[in-house]
Amino acid sequence: MYNEAIIFFAAAVRTSTPLLIAALGLLYGSRAGIRNIGAEGMMLIGAIVGVAGSYYTGNPWVGALLASLSGALTSLIFAFLVVTAGAYPPVCGTAINLFGLGVSTVLARVIFGMNTTMPIIASFSKINVPLLSKLPVLGPILFQQNPLVYVTIIILPMIHYVLFKTELGLKIRAVGENPKACETVGINVCSIRYGTIVYGGFMCGLAGAYVSMALLSFFTENMIAGRGFIALAVLTVGNLNPLGALGAALLFGAGEAVQYRLQVSGTGVPYQFAMMIPYAMTLLALSGIFKKPVKSSASNGIPTMKNRGD
């Protein structure tokens, strides 16, 4: 029983990490007033670029880096449409999702051919952290994981710190609330928004690579399977807060882990029901059952100072 629980929690950490990475990425942009619902698309692109990068170089880290850059590049399109051209963010996010699905599918077929079995790629495998992995309970849950989990554990407090303890973080929080006021104190609202969006794309690309290179070790069409949207739900349940996002990601990750277990344990529950769990949780989360007044930034992506009259 004890072992069962440990294995379950370790699996939950493993499945929650991509959600957390993406959510931590989307967090800054959301705080700055622009939520990119194109996470799914950027993760898909990250997933294929990661696999391809690792396939050609034999190094999963290079793959992950390329995946992140591809996410950042994709988000640049979104940033241009929303910040510079003043387009409506949800529509652009949807476009990014469609774009991501198409591009990743095409890339996969071009690189690996159609209907052939996927090649073996170098992926992120489990590494035990010296000493820490020997800890009771925590050791097997947290420190016998793949390296991207450790990366996430390290950057989480950094992201929290930047948001709440630095001048940049204050600017990000302020821009989302009242961009006009920020302009009057000399803050460049556009560059803050570009920066946060592109950073978000970078993280989503990394999250995509996690799915294709740490959770699994190959690419299949549409393999992100809604994780980008779940990451958005994580963000909402976590109240646009890094620590809140951690809690929410673990919750959703646990949901996914439960799903896997139900599928393999043959409890007689039709597996379709098990597969529903993460998505049902997302719906519940977004309907506001977990927490009542969900924070959203006041400006909600309305472009600033439209009427400079020039």
Add this chain to the structure above:
Amino acid sequence: MSTKLQMKNICKYFPEVVANKNVDLEVIKGEIHALLGENGAGKTTLMNILYGLYSPNAGEIYLDGQKVLIDSPRAAIRLGIGMVHQHFMLIPSLTAVENVILGMKSAKSPRLDLQEAAARFSSLAKQYGFNIQPWVKVSTLTVGQQQRLEILKALIRGADLLILDEPTAVLTPQEVDGLFIMLKKLAIKGHTIILITHKLKEVMSFSDRITVLRGGSVVATLKKEDTNPEELSKFMVGREIIEEYAKASYNPQDLVLELNKLSCNSDRGLEALKGIDLQVHKGEILGICGVDGNGQTELVDCITGLTRVTNGEILLNGENITNMHPREIIDRNVSHIPEDRHKRGVVLAMNLIENIMMMDYYKPPYAKGIVLQWKKIESRVDNLINDYQVKTPSSKEIMNNLSGGNQQKVVLGREMTRDLDLLIAMHPARGLDVGATEYIHKKIIEVRDDAKAVLLISTELDEILALSDKIAVIYGGEIMGIVTPQVQIHELGLMMAGAKKNQTN
């Protein structure tokens, strides 16, 4: 005496609106220069150009004799220009100190050093007699406190040319005096101040020179000594302004609004109203006077259903409306001119039609079933724009593009042209020019002469005294007493500072 600032031949056109046309403005170092003009004359636009928020279509700016290019607020701040905007540029969910240092670099940059900032904040606040704590959330500050925070924000950035766009609109008389004493001090130290205001009294007592704008152009630049309020209002609106209003004799009739032992809590959970008893009759204007933040906001919110009453009751025409839904209260013919037009009065991103119809769009004759009757709606909106002289290119203009005073006129028009039994007017003339102020005061008196009840809440003593039939003084959430407009100002002042009305008189 050297010239600090010279704006030459500034032109600014918006679609369908000429906001500034060939404006020349010269400001001398160390002076307090007043910028006057009616609503929509282009004052704010001119100052936004100087602060780098708008780029002009033509014209040049010289600072200390040097030609400068100000293409962003950042450039303006670097050149030592500070601006306190007409509408607050604050972030409600952040603390006071976070707002003040937003965008500034500290010694520990890029780390945020809030402790050090709070210390500087407090010492500056103390120096200028501003009573604001650094760690409070801005959303819990009163309008007056927010204004002071804005001034602090400009000062902490070390501006030596300070633009203040209607800074006194929301301050109490005592605070206004305090502010001007401080501005004088700053001017003596060599700061230059440009002040936009609609209050001629302030102009006459505190400014050195005056520039009047009309329809986007300069009509006069004068020394204070060479002019007088009558002449200034003639320059501004083309006629003289009366300040005493004709009123029908005071003849209160049936009781309309009755408050019994009304209590409620503020946003911060403190007791904001402590058992208020008040009555307003038909044909009566009851003025509520007091220093900002003594429960006025909560009082209005209770009556309009915007906050929960914790104790006591509110009767409207004999019916208990305590804690009713705001729409139910609106439907009982209660009109409300809110204190903060941006927060509660208008939706800035919507156009005039939508803003004006906000409460009535679903009612006949403006709607038949689910179909809007555009002819009826347009005729109401056009009449209102005409009657209230709202300066706008069309009824489809979005609110955000109107000048501050014209936004206020839209709110006033909407609230006063509905069927009404009770008018709750909070700072109704805030931001209005002298002509519009006169007009709105006359309208409020008309409502009263028409045998309606009016509850007038204002921090402007002149306004309260000129309009009210009875005056209730509020302090710390309690009514200190009810007096007539013939009261001694001195006695009123004491009551506003918390002295209960003397029982013997």
